[in-house]
Amino acid sequence: MYELKAVDKKFPGVHALKAVDFQVKRGEIVGLVGENGAGKSTLMKVIYGAYQPDGGTITIDGKTVRFQNPRQAMEKGIGMVFQEQSLISNLTVMENIFLGYEAQFVRLGVINWKAMAEAARKQLAKVKLDIDPATVTASLSFAQRQLVELAKVLTLEERVDGDLVILLDEPTSVLAEDEVKMLFRIVRDLTARASFIFVSHRMDEVMELSDRIYVMKDGAVVDVVNRGGATVEQIQHKMVGRNVDREYYREQRQKPYDDSRQLVKLEDVGLPGRISDISLTLHPGEVLCLVGTEGSGREAILRTIYGMRTPVTGHVTMKGARIERFTPQAAVAKGVGYVPRERKVEGIVAGMNVYENMTLSQMGHFSNAGVLRVGEERKLARDWIGKLSIKAHSEYADCGNLSGGNQQKVVLAKWRSGGSDIMLLDHPTRGLDIGAKEDVYEMIRDMCDDGVGVILVADTLEEAIGLSHTIIVLKDGRIQKRFDCEPGKKPSLYDLLHAMI
């Protein structure tokens, strides 16, 4: 019923969509996979009306439509559940659900809250969420918020006649496993009311949920796979264009670390309300993984070591010297490098080019009395663009325009080129596609070979298990358990989850 034919979209210098055919049948769940930069987001934006295609047609039930903006698309029954949560956290659930559509409850300029709550309850029932509609959104869990978003989009059902198509953009990225299961159950039940387009990086989830899967590569649909028509590896092969290394986490390259030397030592470090009694040691060549739920203190530990927070109790020792002043400048001088989770906000400076980003943390090495030696900076950037095969037209490329994986490589190059040997990696593979993830894993092993100590907060538990020499499980700011992770003797998911909860 919803169909794109030969849809084309060009941006300056990029052919983002090449004659894409795409079809959603009534009550169907369609998966959409592809590496970063394959054109998934562009395709979605065309579908929900944020972009207008340059060529091709969009039809609904055979009638050609053209959307100038997302609102027009919504009026035709196309709704979007955003990856970044779009709810306003200080409003109540019902206010969020009917944001922009309050008019139906207004009498004489006053909102009838009872009627709105009643209507909101009806929407929440669709997604089987039993909460008071007057709850302030901020107090909900991520999973509940995701369901509220879904409920909000489902209000389209009452507003438009005709069928609904709902886009789910990475809806599971912040959910735990059982929450994902629950979401999938609900989505399957809802196919009576709507069709879904499901976009995710997690291949197993796409395979589990979707009736058909569109595989995109370089702006074109390279294959459409029916349920059960291909294995995960086959689809990954189509996405990447080559076989994905079976040794995904490069475990064969994991070597014992050097426990005769200590890079970082934390003794009973505490920050009130965040972490307490944290003691750990990082050695050269070691990957130490901090595992725990959101708010378990992983980030606070990283930020303490990086000098962004000053511990109230305990001591931090780096390379044998006790740290007295906690500032990022002092940490950088000690050889600490920090790859933050929010790559676009804290990792790179958009608007600055590759060499400016790479030397930002080490301008002192490239200047005499404050005057920069730009030639050397550019040479450094060219070297590392080659070394890490960063896809950028030159060292003058604006980092804001690079893809996520290449941005992450620039951030890593920034620290590695400066000789940092204590690397703090916070979700270094978040939002990256498989190829880019493998590159990051490869780089982590390279760093270990060079005697760098890595403290990692991984994106998934599998990643944590696969990469680490040591896992420290945190809960409510305290260390619960420590696991040694020699290849072959790694703890299981169950072991970790058991300690986490």
Add this chain to the structure above:
Amino acid sequence: MDIQRLKPHFPWITLLVLVIFVGLNDPNFLKPANLLSLAGDIVPLFIMALGLTFAIYIGGIDLSAQSMANMITVVASVYLASLGIWVALLCVAIGFALGMLSGFITTRLFVPSFISTLAVGGLCFSMAQWLSGNRALNMDAAERDALFGWMIGRTGIIPNELFLAVALLAICLFIERRTTLGRALKAVGAGELAAAASGVNVARFKMLAFAISGALAAVAGLLFAVKLSGGAPTIANGFLLPAIVAVLVGGTPLTGGVGGVLNTAIGTLIVAVIRASMLYFGVEATQQQMVFGLVLIAAIALTMDRSKLRTVK
């Protein structure tokens, strides 16, 4: 051709169009002597705008620039007799220190820069009133000519102010493009959090940006005092709005990170042409600020990168 790619070229295109437009209406306008004296007259404003560029480049603003220049005209007039040429150093030092104070208030006490600089501007105004006894002061003409005459004379047909302007522009351009300070300021303007997470001492560089702004406002005040051979606590009133217009019309947005001092040079020339055309079209002096206010609103409304700015408060 899409509008985003043209955007960096807007300032000089605007300048060219304005010059041609005014030139067609007033044939005298394009005479070199006229153009040069126009350019010479705008120099104090340019120097102030040059300083403001640093504050705006990091995403802040310096509303104290005008009061700073006012106060410096008084300081220069009062201390010229006793300090001689060293009065110049005193002026710049005061400007630098008060700019530093604005920066300190902004970065350490977390007061937004439009408030901190407004407050420091109030401080400057009071100091100027106190120091001058609320009167207009005159410099000793002979002493001024002996010590600072070189600033305001002419070499051939070129006003000497222009040499000063070009020299300061060159220094600022060097700072912006070739020094760690300039790079750090760019990083702070374009992505403050990323700069901080890279170990850049953001607070120190921000303070320096405000200090440079203050110092250049002081130079502008000094030049103005020399030109007018005296000072008063309100003598430079009417500078702030055109100076902000010059920076923003030149292409350094309020959000910071792009543009720079070269843009401000073009922006100042645009302001100069607008000012000259107002004289030609008979806009009264009392209405000029209104025109600059409208130009400012129009310039920001037309060029604001709305994708970068989610809400305006």
